[in-house]
Amino acid sequence: MNNRVMGYYCRLLCVVLLGSLIGTTCRAQQEGGVVYRDYTRREAVLLDSLKRGNVMSLFKGINELKKQVLEVKESAPVNVKLRREERRKLLPEEIIERRRESVLTVNKYLRAMAGPEMVTDWATAVVLSEDGICVTNYHVFGELLDAGVKLNPRDSVMFVAAENGRVYPIMEVLSFNRAADMAFFRIDTRGDVLVPMPVGRDLPIGSDVHLLSNPEGYPYTYTRGIVSRTVTLNPEDPFANRMEMTADFAKGSSGGPIMDDRGNMVAMVSCIRAIYYSHQPPYYLQMNVKLTVPVSAFRRLIEG
Known part of the structure; x- marks a missing residue:
């Protein structure tokens, strides 16, 4: 077998092995520096x-x-x-x-x-x-x-x-x-060394926020917005503080990290409260209020 033919088979084997490896994780393509991941499987x-x-x-x-x-x-x-x-x-x-x-x-x-x-x-x-x-x-x-x-x-x-x-x-x-x-x-990390997210501080109204979460059927979706309001659901309980924001999220996003402009986690997705024009049909949804848990709540329980 000449070197040219041997080189062809070596390249073919590499392609097959790479395809097998990618098939076990998340299939992806790259175009001009942009990665296109296949989440359908x-x-x-x-x-x-x-x-x-x-x-x-x-x-x-x-x-x-x-x-x-x-x-x-x-x-x-x-x-x-x-x-x-x-x-x-x-x-x-x-x-x-x-x-x-x-x-x-x-x-x-x-x-x-x-x-x-x-x-x-x-x-x-x-x-x-x-x-x-x-x-x-x-x-x-x-x-x-x-x-x-x-x-x-x-x-x-x-x-x-x-x-x-x-x-x-x-x-x-x-x-x-x-x-x-x-x-x-x-x-159980199964022997892997995981990459922890840096944790920042609570943000004031008007600050930019970034969210990476997993809405149902759309894993690893990025949205961004601003802090729209900071409220408490119970003035006597510091764990009841909430940060409201405009970045979108949906079912499956629960637990997702909200980050500041430096990539620090500053809050976590909690829930959505819908505002309707009427309490009787037709309801006419007007606005979704997105509530998140600020990291000050995490820090109250953390030792270290």
């Missing part, structure tokens, strides 16, 4: 990741996880050393490129019963430490934290995943606060 890729190499044996079943969660005390201190906040202002595209590794999807594996086995994207979470401490909303774990809620028999495991398809078991919930709609939890 994401849930199938995550299901494949769970079943490859007996990975599921690492995971706690959702019933076992619920037993652990019900023993957690509300507002228990969390021992985590936060990443130092960044000082240099960044362009929006720099913020997203540098922080996307710190944003995870919260997912469920549903066993085959009434329907086929599948993985669903559930919410968003943020990495706070290299060794796997993360934060999301209280309501994301609501069915686990409420002893009176019965689990869906199809629910088998709850886990998180990175954008590249790497899956991580949720090992335990560390703390939570209902009023702040937040919950800290720990994942």
Whole structure:
């Protein structure tokens, strides 16, 4: 075989191997420095990741996880050393490129019963430490934290995943606060060193904000806006403070990080309250008020 033919087969083998590698994560193309990622097969890729190499044996079943969660005390201190906040202002595209590794999807594996086995994207979470401490909303774990809620028999495991398809078991919930709609939890990093997001400070009205979250069916979506209002839902409870903003989010964005112009996390998505023109049909939706939890609530529970 001459060198030319051998070179052809070597290049072909490289293409096949690269295609196989990309197929296990998030398929992507690049055009002029812009990356086009294929998210259409994401849930199938995550299901494949769970079943490859007996990975599921690492995971706690959702019933076992619920037993652990019900023993957690509300507002228990969390021992985590936060990443130092960044000082240099960044362009929006720099913020997203540098922080996307710190944003995870919260997912469920549903066993085959009434329907086929599948993985669903559930919410968003943020990495706070290299060794796997993360934060999301209280309501994301609501069915686990409420002893009176019965689990869906199809629910088998709850886990998180990175954008590249790497899956991580949720090992335990560390703390939570209902009023702040937040919950800290720990994942098994499976030997990986995670990239924590730097944590900043609360922002005043008029400040620019940037959000990277996972609206249902549209993972890793970026929106931006400003802080529109700062309010308290209960003047006697500092955990009830909220930052309202104009950046869009939707179902699945729960737990998503709101960042300042330096890429520091300054708040976390909580909920939407709709304002209608009428309380009777036709309702005529006029405005959605987006409520978020400021990071001052996180700092009240963090030791480190």
